[in-house]
Amino acid sequence: MIVYIRLLKESFGFALNALRSNKLRTLLSLLGVTIGIFSIIAVLAAVDSLDRKIKKDLSSLDKNSIYLIKFSFGPSEIPKWKREQFPDVTYEEYEYLKKSLNNLDSMCFQLFTRNENIKYENKTVSSVKPVPTTYELEDIQALSFKEGRFFNESESNSGTPLAVLGYDIAKNLFEGVDPIGKKIRLYGQKFTVIGTLKKQGAGLFGDEDDTTVYIPVNFLRQLYGDNSELITPAILIKPTDGADMDAFKGELSQKLRTFRGLKTGAIDNFFVNVLSGFTDFLDGIVSQMNIVGWIISGFSLLVGGFGIANIMFVSVKERTNLIGIQKSLGAKNKFILLQFLFEAVILSVFGGVIGLFMVWLISLLLTYALDFEFVLGFWNVVLGTGLSAIIGLISGILPAISASKLDPVEAIRSGM
Numbered sequence: 001m002i003v004y005i006r007l008l009k010e011s012f013g014f015a016l017n018a019l020r021s022n023k024l025r026t027l028l029s030l031l032g033v034t035i036g037i038f039s040i041i042a043v044l045a046a047v048d049s050l051d052r053k054i055k056k057d058l059s060s061l062d063k064n065s066i067y068l069i070k071f072s073f074g075p076s077e078i079p080k081w082k083r084e085q086f087p088d089v090t091y092e093e094y095e096y097l098k099k100s101l102n103n104l105d106s107m108c109f110q111l112f113t114r115n116e117n118i119k120y121e122n123k124t125v126s127s128v129k130p131v132p133t134t135y136e137l138e139d140i141q142a143l144s145f146k147e148g149r150f151f152n153e154s155e156s157n158s159g160t161p162l163a164v165l166g167y168d169i170a171k172n173l174f175e176g177v178d179p180i181g182k183k184i185r186l187y188g189q190k191f192t193v194i195g196t197l198k199k200q201g202a203g204l205f206g207d208e209d210d211t212t213v214y215i216p217v218n219f220l221r222q223l224y225g226d227n228s229e230l231i232t233p234a235i236l237i238k239p240t241d242g243a244d245m246d247a248f249k250g251e252l253s254q255k256l257r258t259f260r261g262l263k264t265g266a267i268d269n270f271f272v273n274v275l276s277g278f279t280d281f282l283d284g285i286v287s288q289m290n291i292v293g294w295i296i297s298g299f300s301l302l303v304g305g306f307g308i309a310n311i312m313f314v315s316v317k318e319r320t321n322l323i324g325i326q327k328s329l330g331a332k333n334k335f336i337l338l339q340f341l342f343e344a345v346i347l348s349v350f351g352g353v354i355g356l357f358m359v360w361l362i363s364l365l366l367t368y369a370l371d372f373e374f375v376l377g378f379w380n381v382v383l384g385t386g387l388s389a390i391i392g393l394i395s396g397i398l399p400a401i402s403a404s405k406l407d408p409v410e411a412i413r414s415g416m
Contacts, residue, residue, distance in 0.1 A: 029311040030351035032304025033391060037355030040301070041376070041384045043293030045359060049374045064245055065140060066276045068235040068252070070099075073273040086269045087260075087414050088233045090226060091217075094383070096259055097235065099254060103243040108136035109217055118184040118213060120173040128169060130186070132217040132231075140238045146170075148195030150214055159218030165197040166407020168210040173376040187223060191215065233386075245274065301387070303350065305395040312344050312399035320406065327406070337404040345389050352388025356381060 043181040094109040111132040118128045133157035143150065151162045165186060170179050179193045200209035224231055239248045249272050256270060363374040
C-alpha cells in the first residue's frame with residue numbers, strides 16, 4: 001500500500017513537472033479535455049437547471065390538472081388548418097361541465113390575453129400580464145399570498161373590478177405603502193387591490209409570475225365580449241385525488257361533444273391537455289437536449305484524449321533513460337505502467353477540474369445576470385471528474401504499455 005502511495009506521489013510530481021517544463025505544449029494538450037468537460041457539464045447543468053425550473057413552476061398545479069382549450073400542448077396528428085377552425089371553449093361550457101362532471105374537485109374559467117400597462121397615481125408598470133379568471137383558481141393553483149386575499153364567488157360572478165397583484169407590480173407601484181384597498185388603473189378602469197403575492201421568480205417559458213395581475217374574468221367578458229380576437233379562453237380542471245384519469249377524460253370529452261352537438265365519428269374539436277402529458281413531453285425534449293449535448297461534446301473529449309496521449313508519448317520519450325535506470329534497479333513492468341497511467345489520469349483530471357471551474361464561474365454569472373438559478377449539481381461535478389479520469393486512463397494506456405515494455409539496456413543506451 002505504501003508503495004502505491006509513493007507511486008501516486010511520484011506520478012503527481014512528474015505530472016506537475018510536465019506542466020512546468022513545457023507550459024505551451026501542456027496547455028494545448030489539456031485544452032481539449034478542458035473544453036470537452038466544460039461543454040458536457042455546461043450542457044448537463046443547463047438542462048438540469050431548466051428541468052428543475054420547469055418542475056418548480058408546474059409544482060403549483062396538480063399533475064392531473066387538465067387544460068381544456070382549442071390548442072394542443074404537444075404534437076398533434078390533426079392538420080394545422082383544421083385545428084385553426086376549432087371553436088373556443090365558452091363560459092357556458094364551463095358552467096355546464098362544472099355541474100355535470102363526476103369526480104370533479106374544482107374547475108375555473110380563464111382567459112389568455114395581451115399584456116397591459118397598470119397605473120397608480122403617477123407610477124406606471126409596463127408589460128403586465130393580466131390573468132382574468134374565476135374564483136376557483138385559488139383552489140387549483142397554489143398562490144402564496146403576502147397580503148390580502150383572492151376574490152370570492154360573488155365578486156367573480158359579478159365581475160367586480162378587483163385585483164390581486166404579483167410581487168414586482170406591488171413593489172414598483174406601492175414602495176413603502178400598504179397596497180390593500182388602493183385604486184389602480186387597468187383597461188382604463190379603476191380596480192381595488194385586495195391582495196398581493198409573494199415573490200415567485202421567472203416562470204415557465206420566460207413568463208414573469210411576479211408581473212401578473214389576477215382579475216375577475218367576467219369583468220373582461222363584459223368589456224370585450226366572448227368573441228374578441230384579443231382573448232383565448234381555457235377551462236382549467238382538477239379531478240379528485242385517485243380519480244381514474246382515462247375514465248375522467250372520456251367522460252369530459254363525451255359531455256363536451258354532447259353539448260356541442262358533435263356527430264358520431266366526428267373528431268373532437270377541442271383538446272384535453274393533461275398536465276402530466278405535457279410534463280412528459282417536456283421531459284422528452286430535455287432528454288433529447290442531453291443526447292445532443294453529449295454528441296457535440298464527445299468530439300471535444302476525443303480531441304482532448306488525443307492531446308493527452310500525445311503528451312504522454314512525448315513524456316515516455318523524454319524519460320527513456322530514467323525508465324531504463326528504474327528497470328535496472330529492479331522496477332517491475334507493472335510499476336512503470338502504473339506510473340505513466342497515474343500521470344495521464346492526473347493530467348486529464350487537472351484539465352477537467354479547469355473545465356468544471358469554468359462552468360461554476362459561468363453559472364454564478366448567469367444566475368446573477370439573468371435572474372435564473374443556474375445550478376452545478378454535485379453529480380455533475382462527480383461525472384465531470386469521472387469522465388476526465390476515464391479519458392486520462394484510455395489516453396495513457398498505450399504510452400504506459402510502451403514504457404513498461406522498454407528493454408532497460410536499450411533504454412539507458414538511447415538516453416545517453
